[in-house]
Amino acid sequence: MSDLQTVELGPIAHGGHCVARIDGRVVFVRHGIPGEQARVRVTDDSKPRFWWGEVVQVIEPSPDRVTPPCPIAGRCGGCDFQHVSLARQRRLKAEVVEEQLHRLAGIDRDVVVEQVPGDDEGLDWRTRMRYLVRDGKIGLRAWRSDDLVELPEGGCRIAHPDGPVDLGNYASGDGDLQVTIADGTCTVLGPDGQVLEGSEIVIQHVRGRKYQVRADGFWQVHPGAAGVLTEAVLEGLKPRATERALDLYCGVGLFAGALVDEGCRVTGIEASRSAIELAKLNVPQAKFFATRMEKAGSRLPKKTDLVVLDPPRTGAGAQVVKRLAQLDARAIAYVACDPAALARDLATFAKCGYRLDALQAFDLFPMTHHVECVAILHADA
Structure with a gap:
């Protein structure tokens, strides 16, 4: 689309691109690593405020640049980071989470992206x-x-x-x-x-509990993800027997099952009716309702002790967050697959009196720019 330009690649941005500048204009560049000097081709100049580009030739490579394990890496839309060592991939993801928390929520926090136990190569994981x-x-x-x-x-x-x-x-x-x-x-x-x-229905096992899931329904794609996230949620919430708990955007009841096993009284809410039908089979000890969170209304109790929030990539949104803040929960676990959406919702929670106490980030999507976070919130004293 344009002649090649020699640039120095700047910091990583949300979405897995490096930030560079060409004639003063911001260009989001694929296939690079911050600090590299590279020849870049502009691939999309349709936006007035920023362009898209891709590295065509690396002039001064980063010491973290590696040979991609896949010959079509960079051509298909799946893997953004195969040219980056796994350790640097995780540092880049941590930088993105830190930047989004700072810019969108005013939160300054050091982040470490943790490896899933046993995932040493970052390959052969997508189920x-x-x-x-x-x-x-x-x-x-x-x-x-x-x-x-x-x-x-x-x-x-x-x-x-x-x-x-x-x-x-x-x-x-x-x-x-x-x-x-x-x-x-x-x-x-x-x-x-x-x-x-x-x-059509497949079986997944987590912490000794069996879950039925539609083969085309939602389930975490890394084989270690469901277990890692469940442990992080339980560690953060520290549930007590007889406490009331909400599992929101509950899918087929993953977190509901874990909370029931800790002795909690659980209510789950999920928009997908097919997922709710399976949740009722998976966790018969809990109550489940099929409705959108924005319309949950009377399905939500006046008060609860614990909340698990696992919204879609777009986040929960201000309307839902403000409603949840009225439930007087002692602790909230927010499971997030998008750091920008997480930061926006954390900013809303802060305005409603809930502070971020702990945050863990997990590399559940190696070779891509995606990262999963579990944030633990408590009400201000």
């Missing part, structure tokens, strides 16, 4: 994959595009190895092909959601 089938070819979507990038020999490097040996067996029709790996099983769903292999 839910969505492939694109087109004209008999199978691949992944390109970044910010619906273009097909064909899979390399050996397949996607972050996909869980228990997937199908030959995806070509399922390439008869165009569209999305979803592969779901659960505890010891593999399910393949075709473009119309039809089950091509396995079962």
Whole structure:
């Protein structure tokens, strides 16, 4: 789209890009590492305030630059950080969380992004994959595009190895092909959601409890994620027997099950009716309601002791946060997959009298810019 420009790459930004400047204009650059000098091509100049770009040639590489384990890294839209050592990936993610907390919530806090135990290479972890089938070819979507990038020999490097040996067996029709790996099983769903292999309902085990989940429903994609997040929530809340607890955006009841096992009286709320039906089977000791949080109204108690909040990537939003702050909870655990949304909601909580006491960040999405956080909030004294 433009001639190449030689730039020094600045700090990492939310979304996995380095910030650079060309003729005074901010350019968000892919495939770089802060501090590198590189030749950059502008790929999108449609915005008046900032552009997008990509590294074409590294002139002065960072000592943390490595050879990507996948030959299509940088072409497909999935892995932003395969060119970065795992240790530096986690430092970059920590910097993003710190910057978002400072800029959007006025919170200054040192953050460490923790490795999931046993995940030493950052590969072979993604248990839910969505492939694109087109004209008999199978691949992944390109970044910010619906273009097909064909899979390399050996397949996607972050996909869980228990997937199908030959995806070509399922390439008869165009569209999305979803592969779901659960505890010891593999399910393949075709473009119309039809089950091509396995079962529509899969089983996941966490802390000795069994959870039924739709193969196309929500569940954490790293095999260690559900356990790590549950332990972080319980450690932060320190639930006591007979306490009242809310599991909001509860999905199939992951945190509800853990809180019930600690002796709490739990109510779960989730917009997906199919997820709620499974939650009722997974955690029969709890009460569940299918409704959007913005319309929960009478489903929420007047008071509660504990809240677990696990909203979608966009966050809970000011309306929901203000309503929750009225419940007089002694502790709130906020599970967040987007640091900007988390920071915005923490700012609202602060205005409503809740302070951030603890924060853990986990590398549940190695080789990508994504990071998961668990924030623990308590009411101001």
